[in-house]
Amino acid sequence: MNDRLDAGAAHVLALGRAANQPPFERGTVNEARAAYDAGCPTLQGDREPVGAIEDRTIAGTGGPISVRIYRGLGAPDADAPALLYLHGGGWVVGTLESHDEICRWFANIGACAVICPDYRLAPEHKFPAGLEDCVSALAYIVEQASALGIDPDRIAVAGDSAGGNLAAVLSLLSRDGVAQKISVQLLLYPNTDAGQTADSYVRFSEGYGLTTSTMRWFRDHYVRDAADIGDWRVSPLRVGNVAGVPPAFVAIAGHDILADEGEAYARRLAEAGVPVVLRHWQDQIHGFISMGRHIPAARRAVEEAVAGWRSLVDHAD
Numbered sequence: 001m002n003d004r005l006d007a008g009a010a011h012v013l014a015l016g017r018a019a020n021q022p023p024f025e026r027g028t029v030n031e032a033r034a035a036y037d038a039g040c041p042t043l044q045g046d047r048e049p050v051g052a053i054e055d056r057t058i059a060g061t062g063g064p065i066s067v068r069i070y071r072g073l074g075a076p077d078a079d080a081p082a083l084l085y086l087h088g089g090g091w092v093v094g095t096l097e098s099h100d101e102i103c104r105w106f107a108n109i110g111a112c113a114v115i116c117p118d119y120r121l122a123p124e125h126k127f128p129a130g131l132e133d134c135v136s137a138l139a140y141i142v143e144q145a146s147a148l149g150i151d152p153d154r155i156a157v158a159g160d161s162a163g164g165n166l167a168a169v170l171s172l173l174s175r176d177g178v179a180q181k182i183s184v185q186l187l188l189y190p191n192t193d194a195g196q197t198a199d200s201y202v203r204f205s206e207g208y209g210l211t212t213s214t215m216r217w218f219r220d221h222y223v224r225d226a227a228d229i230g231d232w233r234v235s236p237l238r239v240g241n242v243a244g245v246p247p248a249f250v251a252i253a254g255h256d257i258l259a260d261e262g263e264a265y266a267r268r269l270a271e272a273g274v275p276v277v278l279r280h281w282q283d284q285i286h287g288f289i290s291m292g293r294h295i296p297a298a299r300r301a302v303e304e305a306v307a308g309w310r311s312l313v314d315h316a317d
Helices: 007-019 029-043 100-109 129-143 162-175 212-222 226-230 259-271 297-313
Strands: 052-060 063-071 080-086 113-117 150-160 185-188 248-255 276-285
Touching: 007 276, 052 129, 063 100, 063 129, 080 100, 080 129, 080 162, 100 113, 100 297, 113 129, 129 150, 129 162, 150 162, 150 297, 162 185, 185 259, 185 297, 248 259, 248 297, 259 276, 276 297
Parallel strands: 080 113, 080 150, 150 185, 185 248, 248 276
Antiparallel strands: 052 063, 063 113
């Protein structure tokens, strides 16, 4: 194992090897979901209390959407900043429970409201179904801003991995007027190019958690056909123009197959004049922010994301 790897990350990888579970792509989707759901509690830390939590069902263009609304400790009762959080899981796995820890951290550290939608997953609901649910959730937040006690001009979007992909695409749609206004985007080790040709797919193809073959399995469940891979709503790195998107905080894990494409997207934003805060966690693996039980840097990464969010607010207008 690379000696530059964080001790906690190395421990998580060792736990994975000891468990000797087959990779997702060797089983069914339901088996993958069951394994993922069972593994989350062993990686996440104790759930810290927040000011309030409420589960709701909202209307979406594709049917009802379950959402969880968090109000952080110290969040004002009215005109609070808000964060639409889009969970990761390769568009195939992941639930409101799997990312509950991250949402609680964002709510408390940001003294804000966090809204997390349980968007539709592939392969039952392929692209663009999940994305459409995210658009609907954003519209709901804006329309219900007063009732939710949030400031409609201070709504940010965040996501990790596939959720980072959805957050980046939603930010592009926001710029284009297809989705409601977003002030800042927080992208945590995002997937930005479904072509999967970056060199980091070779450097970290196996042995660092998320593998190249598993990521291909995720993608192939998400897209309808090969043409979708080139669609910028699947591969935001391929969009013709990124100018004018919301300011961005981008976190990169150094030992991650998605490292190069995440950095390439951040670089492209910066070159287009978009304010960017880029943070490299060189000694970390993909998904480390969901591993707070073993990796102390997980919560620190959320603290840095919130600090980045605050520093970028002045650029949002």
